[in-house]
Each structure stands twice: as structure tokens, then as C-alpha cells.
Amino acid sequence: MISFFRRKRALAALVGLAVAGATLTGCASGTSSAGGAAPKGTYTFWDPYPQFDASSAWTKLVEKCGTEAGVTVKRTGYDTSDLTSKALLAGQQNNSPDLLLVDNPVVSTLADAGILTDTSETKTSTASVEKNILAAGQIDGKTYGVPIGANTLALYYNKKVLDAAGVDPSTITSWDALTSALEKISATGNKGITFSGIGTEEGSFQFLPWFWGSGADLTKLDSSDGVSALSLLTDWVNKGYAPNSVINNTQTTSWQEFLTGKFGFSENGTWQLAGVKTSGLDYGIISIPSKSGGAAPAPTGGEFLTIPVQKDTARYQVSEKIQSCLTSTKNYVSTDTTLSYVAPTAAAQQQQLAAQSDLKPWVTAVGDAKGRTSDNLGTKYPKISEQMWKAEQNALSGSQTPAAALQQAQTAAAAAIK
Known part of the structure; x- marks a missing residue:
């Protein structure tokens, strides 16, 4: 186990000026009980759900799990980016919350900073969690939270548009089949596909299924496989199969394009399912195809419930009880249905499917998905991702060829992760 003070020194070196101006509220406190009986009183919980107030089902569930553990839980919701800054600063100041729910790519950043305990320290069981989902929180053989x-990406399709073009969605199992379908759809006067290619993590998130589906690896962005993936999307734009707007599209704006009813396909996520049901569109969902056939691995989204490092390690006993309560099968089903997530355990997924059969393609997609920080990339991923979305921007805009854009991106990424 890394000592508390070694962790603190490592964190101080990482935080720097990026969080110097952040403010801090709702922090854990208490005197050390030197690993003895778990302290009672108030336990703090931070999450990225500021949309949920004190009357929400989520807040009530968090509080209920605290009550069952014999303590009071004080929950605070922050915007995702703000939460990361606050968590870094709190760790530097020895004032971390007892429980911290963060977007899965952030786990490696916080773990590298020495903020988080691993599951061996807190005696947390992860045996029932699907391995590909859990991998997003694993670094150097340790699991953090x-x-x-989980959520991920797939292809929504408009049945009316595909029928008009004579396209059978069940035949779309490769890039060639999808491109042929887009060509047929465009010939009818409709538009082929919309996606998010914006120059942010959203752009990388949506590019990854094509990148991974080509067989490419994030440690070599400019491989021939990687170039084929970027060439695929660039060709779609150049041929009019995808609109020029994709270069600035967020996942929300690309979805709004799909809801016009003029697009055959939309690359988007689990979180749009509720909206498409009320849209009036006759829709379907298929997995994103890989280059040569079969489903491509799409990136996993979703949060990890972590237990930050505390000077008083006896607090971990109660924190783990709260964590276990929130991640029980019953509460997975309740929470993940509310958040439009697929549960990370087979038992909870089966209960979700029994109540909501149209989740089936999403359970399949999550089963094929992959964590962005998997392959032990950890904190290297954000640096690689930044160069990847820049390359996509350069290629889609026509300022560089896909090969040149990715070669430049690989040089920059290699320098950034040294």
C-alpha cells in the first residue's frame, strides 16, 4: 500500500496551477481513529449530477445507503470538469470526500495523483462486474472503484429512410456494406449518416469505434489501419454521405439532425433512447460495424464510484458499505434505468431487459465495448485523444490528408506522453 504521505507528495506535484483557483465545499473531516472502529457522523459524497436536487430519487438513494450504513451522507453534485479540479485540490489539501463518483477516464488521472484507494485496500468485491467495463478503472493491475x-455508442437508423432506399439494416456488418447503404440513401435525396466530429473529447469518443474497428491501436495513430478509419469518415463527407456540419457537431447537435427525419443513420448513445421513443420516428438500432465484419468495439461511458484516500483509514469500512449498497443488483437496476445506463453486471442487465426489452441492442453494444483508458493507457489517453481529435478536424476540413493528419498527431502524442 502506498503511504498516505507519499500519495500527498505525488499529488502536489501533479495539481499545479490548473486547480489553483478552485473553491472547495462539503469536504470530509474528523480525527484519526488509527484504523480502529469506523467513525460515525457525516460522510461526504461528490458526484457529477448537479441536475439532481435533494428531492430526486438519486439523492434519496444515496442518503438511504448512508442510513443503512449507520451514518448521514451529505451529497454534492458538480459539473464533470469542475468535479475533477475540486477532487484534485481536495486531495492536495488532505480534504477529500469519503466517496467520489467520476467519469471513467478521470479515474486514471486521480489514481495517478494518489487520490484514490484501490479495491484491495477497501476490500471491495468486483467479481460480478463485466471485465470490459471494469477495465476502464484499472491501472497497473489495480482496480480503483x-x-x-455504462453506456456506449451504436447506430440508430430511420426505418422509413432505409426502406425508401431498399436497405436492409441486418446486412450492414462491415464498412463496405455501410458505405453502400449510404450511397443508396443519398441517391433517394435523403442524407446518409450524421455523427459528432467536433474538436473535443466528444469527437474522439465518436471516432474510436471506427479507429478500433479498423484494428488500429491508440499507441500508433498513424498506422495504415488508423488511416483507413479516418479516410472512411472523410470520404463520407467528401461524397455528401455525411454533412459538412459533422466537423462542429456535438453528440446533441448531430442527434438533432437525425430527428429531422432526413438521415438514414446516426451514431449516438444509449442516452438518446428515451428521446427517440417519443420522437415519432420509426427507428431501429444496430452495432457499429468493424472494417472487415462484425461489431466494432465502441468506447464505454459512465462513472466509477471510488473511495478517496483518507488519513483516517477506518472510514473506509463505512464508505465501502455505502459503495456496496449503491452497486447492489437492485440499486443498479433502479439507478441505471434512471440514468439511461446499462448495468455493469449480468444479473442486473437481465433484470433491466425483463423490464425494458428494447435495451437488448445496447446490452450487446456494451458487451462489445472497451474503456478508453484500457490497455494500461491510464493518464496517457487524454494526451493521445487530443491529438486524435485534432487529426480528425484537419482531415474533415480538408486542410490535411488523413495520412498526414494522423502522422502529425502521432508525432505530437509521442512527445506528450514521454
Whole structure:
């Protein structure tokens, strides 16, 4: 186990000026009980759900799990980016919350900073969690936290548009088949596909299924496989199969394009399912195809429930009870249905499917998905991702060829992760 003070020194070196101006509220406190009986009183919980107030089902569930553990839980919701800054600063100041729910790519950043305990320290069981989902929180053989749920990407399709073009969605199992379908759809006067290619993590998130589906690896962005993936999307734009707007599209704006009813396909996520049901569109969902056939691995989204390092390690006993409560099968089903997540355990997924059969393609997609920080990339991923979305921007805009854009991106990424 890394000592508390070694962790603190490592964190101080990492935080720097990026969080110097952040403010801090709702922090854990208490005197050390030197690993003895778990302290009672108030336990603090931070999450990225500021939309949920004190009357929400989520807040009530968090509080209920605290009550069952014999303590009071004080929950605070922050915007995702703000939460990361606050967590870094709190760790530097020895003032971390008892429980911290963060977007899964952030786990490696916080773990590298020495903020988080691993599951061996807290005696947290992760045996029932699907391995591909859990991998997003694993670094150097250690697991930091438990996933609260997962989402990912697939292709929504408009049945009316595909029928008009004579396209059978069940035949779309490769890039060639998809491109042929887009060509047929465009010939009818409709538009082929919309996606998010914006120059942010959203752009990388949506590019990854094509990148991984080509067989490419994030440690070599400019491989021939990687170039084929970027060439695929660039060709779609150049041929009019995808609109020029994709270069600035967020996942929300690309979804709004799909809801016009003029697009055959939309690359988007689990979180749009509720909206498409009320949209009036006759829709379907298929997995994103890989280059040569079969489903491509799409990136997993969703949060991990972690237990930050505390000077008083006896607090971990209660924190783990709260964590276990929130990640029980019953509460997975309740929480993940509310958040439009697929549960990370087979038992909870089966209960979700029994209540909501149209989740089936999403359970399949999550089963094929992959964590962005998997392959032990950890804190290297954000640096690689930044160069990847820049390359996509350069290629989609026509300022560079896909090969040149990715070669430049690989040089920059290699320098950044040294």
C-alpha cells in the first residue's frame, strides 16, 4: 500500500496551477481513529449530477445507503470538469470526500495523483462486474472503484429512410456494406449518416469505434489501419454521405439532425433512447460495424464510484458499505434505468431487459465495448485523444490528408506522453 504521505507528495506535484483557483465545499473531516472502529457522523459524497436536487430519487438513494450504513451522507453534485479540479485540490489539501463518483477516464488521472484507494485496500468485491467495463478503472493491475453503470455508442437508423432506399439494416456488418447503404440513401435525396466530429473529447469518443474497428491501436495513430478509419469518415463527407456540419457537431447537435427525419443513420448513445421513443420516428438500432465484419468495439461511458484516500483509514469500512449498497443488483437496476445506463453486471442487465426489452441492442453494444483508458493507457489517453481529435478536424476540413493528419498527431502524442 502506498503511504498516505507519499500519495500527498505525488499529488502536489501533479495539481499545479490548473486547480489553483478552485473553491472547495462539503469536504470530509474528523480525527484519526488509527484504523480502529469506523467513525460515525457525516460522510461526504461528490458526484457529477448537479441536475439532481435533494428531492430526486438519486439523492434519496444515496442518503438511504448512508442510513443503512449507520451514518448521514451529505451529497454534492458538480459539473464533470469542475468535479475533477475540486477532487484534485481536495486531495492536495488532505480534504477529500469519503466517496467520489467520476467519469471513467478521470479515474486514471486521480489514481495517478494518489487520490484514490484501490479495491484491495477497501476490500471491495468486483467479481460480478463485466471485465470490459471494469477495465476502464484499472491501472497497473489495480482496480480503483466500481462502475455505477455504462453506456456506449451504436447506430440508430430511420426505418422509413432505409426502406425508401431498399436497405436492409441486418446486412450492414462491415464498412463496405455501410458505405453502400449510404450511397443508396443519398441517391433517394435523403442524407446518409450524421455523427459528432467536433474538436473535443466528444469527437474522439465518436471516432474510436471506427479507429478500433479498423484494428488500429491508440499507441500508433498513424498506422495504415488508423488511416483507413479516418479516410472512411472523410470520404463520407467528401461524397455528401455525411454533412459538412459533422466537423462542429456535438453528440446533441448531430442527434438533432437525425430527428429531422432526413438521415438514414446516426451514431449516438444509449442516452438518446428515451428521446427517440417519443420522437415519432420509426427507428431501429444496430452495432457499429468493424472494417472487415462484425461489431466494432465502441468506447464505454459512465462513472466509477471510488473511495478517496483518507488519513483516517477506518472510514473506509463505512464508505465501502455505502459503495456496496449503491452497486447492489437492485440499486443498479433502479439507478441505471434512471440514468439511461446499462448495468455493469449480468444479473442486473437481465433484470433491466425483463423490464425494458428494447435495451437488448445496447446490452450487446456494451458487451462489445472497451474503456478508453484500457490497455494500461491510464493518464496517457487524454494526451493521445487530443491529438486524435485534432487529426480528425484537419482531415474533415480538408486542410490535411488523413495520412498526414494522423502522422502529425502521432508525432505530437509521442512527445506528450514521454
